[in-house]
Amino acid sequence: MTYLQQITSPTLLIDEKICRDNIARMATKAKNNSMKLVPHFKTGQSKAIGKWAKDYNVPEITVSSIKMAEYFCGDGWETIHIAFPFNPLEIKKLNELSQNQKISVQLVNSEVAKMLANQLRSPVGFFIEIDAGYGRTGVAVSDFGKIEEILRISQTSDYLQFRGFYIHAGHSYYAKDVAAIHEQNIAALNMLKNKYRTEFPDLVTRTGDTPTCSMMDDFGGIDEMGPGNFVFYDLTQAGIGSCTKADIAVALAVPVVDINPEKKTILIHGGGVHLAKDVLFEPNGEKNFGEVVFLSDEGWEIPKSRSFVKSISQEHGIIQASEELLQKAQVGGLLGILPVHSCMTADCMKAYLSLDGQWIDHTEGFSF
Amino acid sequence: MTYLQQITSPTLLIDEKICRDNIARMATKAKNNSMKLVPHFKTGQSKAIGKWAKDYNVPEITVSSIKMAEYFCGDGWETIHIAFPFNPLEIKKLNELSQNQKISVQLVNSEVAKMLANQLRSPVGFFIEIDAGYGRTGVAVSDFGKIEEILRISQTSDYLQFRGFYIHAGHSYYAKDVAAIHEQNIAALNMLKNKYRTEFPDLVTRTGDTPTCSMMDDFGGIDEMGPGNFVFYDLTQAGIGSCTKADIAVALAVPVVDINPEKKTILIHGGGVHLAKDVLFEPNGEKNFGEVVFLSDEGWEIPKSRSFVKSISQEHGIIQASEELLQKAQVGGLLGILPVHSCMTADCMKAYLSLDGQWIDHTEGFSF
Known part of the structure; x- marks a missing residue:
């Protein structure tokens, strides 16, 4: 039949060949830039597609909710990153999952940092999400006071471990000038890295949106890329020029x-x-x-x-x-x-x- | 807890009291107009809410897909009506379900009427869906040729049984003048009833949308009403004035x-x-x-x-x-x-x- x-x-319907080609192309681009590709699996939300990604040396994934993280737990990922300002009502679930799976979360304020610092029972990494102009979420790129407050709170905890800075430039979906947004991301992430690398030598920078990751070739020293939609693409991305x-x-x-x-x-x-x-x-x-x-x-x-x-x-x-x-x-x-x-x-x-x-x-x- | x-x-969250009040109010309005209320359960899609509806003497429901019909099969409904132009790829499933549950479907063309006439294995009712101006789907109200072609085809089958005419005036969601749409529905359904009642004395007429059912008081002799959204309502309906x-x-x-x-x-x-x-x-x-x-x-x-x-x-x-x-x-x-x-x-x-x-x-x- x-x-x-x-x-x-x-x-x-899914065309595995097209999907694999999309993953392979992005993996090659990441490799050419000495970047780690950490695809955002809010798009596929699928263990089978995760298996395909592993064929292109993808060791780590991103998800957008703890429910999705739970789904991928135990499926062989080095780390699962939850790219959403952490919802403190889910600390109990996070404590359950992080016993057996390396997980990182995203922080945008000191309130949640405090709750995590007080209530975590196993190590959990965190990225500080930076708003470089999108305006949806994140700490304003120049708000060093808030960034340092979050960092200071994390240092009171044995479990809350700083990993780096994350930008999702979602406005690249709507903007005419994807290159300008990309330059802005690079400048923001490099500035933050330079400012904090002495104190945190292992910190990494990550950028997330599919248009910049698809259309740009030079990532100016950003360490990691986390696009999601590119595994499937769609008419919106074709209209932008990503595919x-x-x-x-x-x-x-x-x-x-x-x-x-x-x-x-x-x-x-x-x-x-x-x-x-x-x-x-x-x-x-x-x-x-x-x-x-x-x-x-x-x-x-x-x-x-x-x-x-x-x-x-x-x-x-x-x-x-x-x-x-x-x-x-x-x-x-x-x-x-x-x-x-x-x-x-x-x-x-x-x-x-x-x-x-x-x-x-x-x-x-x-x-x- | x-x-x-x-x-x-x-x-x-669902507030059972508000939901029951909405059902009770519509049931009263139907009763006052000597109409049968056949709520469209594409909104709630819930057996529990179905139980609440039964408390207000609702014996029959409408759904929008065969999957939804299957879900409600065997839950004590006299008839389940699938208010969507019937998808002939699902005749096999329809034959399965209609062995144990009275089902009616909707027809808008002779192609599907023929397929059903040839392939049905148990009795299935059908409404002819009429387009009285919405333009989404249905036979144009004056297209007697197509109406009679469907009726003629159904008469070649022992199983395909004409029940009546159905109008869903979905444009009442966008129109300023809900009363005018309502008048148009009444005129269309009464004209068709008068034209075909001699040949089909049991035919019924049904109108479907939440705005007219909520806002109008006189239904001009239409036999049945099938609104859906009214069980919950929402901001769109509040904006229209339905609630x-x-x-x-x-x-x-x-x-x-x-x-x-x-x-x-x-x-x-x-x-x-x-x-x-x-x-x-x-x-x-x-x-x-x-x-x-x-x-x-x-x-x-x-x-x-x-x-x-x-x-x-x-x-x-x-x-x-x-x-x-x-x-x-x-x-x-x-x-x-x-x-x-x-x-x-x-x-x-x-x-x-x-x-x-x-x-x-x-x-x-x-x-x-």
């Missing part, structure tokens, strides 16, 4: 349930609960929730003429169809949709089907 | 991980994977992904001054905080967030915690 014959409802559409490693297979040749629309079973509701905008202002690819036993193929999902509700999607698509599509058939935001689509779907018909695990879905 | 003491990570904020029956409890008094922002663990990414817009154009409520052992309370989630990413949310909130919030504490779109938030969270600390099931999460 081919993978296509297994599908009766919306199903997230081409051919690099997108996942596609949502969706059943066609109705075709309207007059309106040139196709109704699919595939909506917000499958794709999530991330959206791109066409030049004419129309919404784009994903782009159509044709499915075959070998995988998917990008059509000559573009068709996209122009609206979605909970379970419904409506495709604005090209003539090529209208000729090929049939009620009862399947189409593929390249996602706008693959991390969110994967989190909605909670499992992957490989092109050889194997189910691939996800944190909250299938587990093997 | 109170429900609050159980929470360490984002958790969807007040006090009628919203679910709130996402989120840990506070950082507070920035200068920017008046609060960072929470609560992002797109919890709330979904549905968004409302403030008068000044700012985005609103949910509004803050204060949590106590008794439930939640709407603050005097409004604070809302102004941005979200996968796991992060940033609240633009009022002075009142800045004074009350603390790192390591919890806040509640009223969702913009409760159906999507529930689908993300896949379980509910009641105010007496009990877990409530959801289709894809906890099951009892």
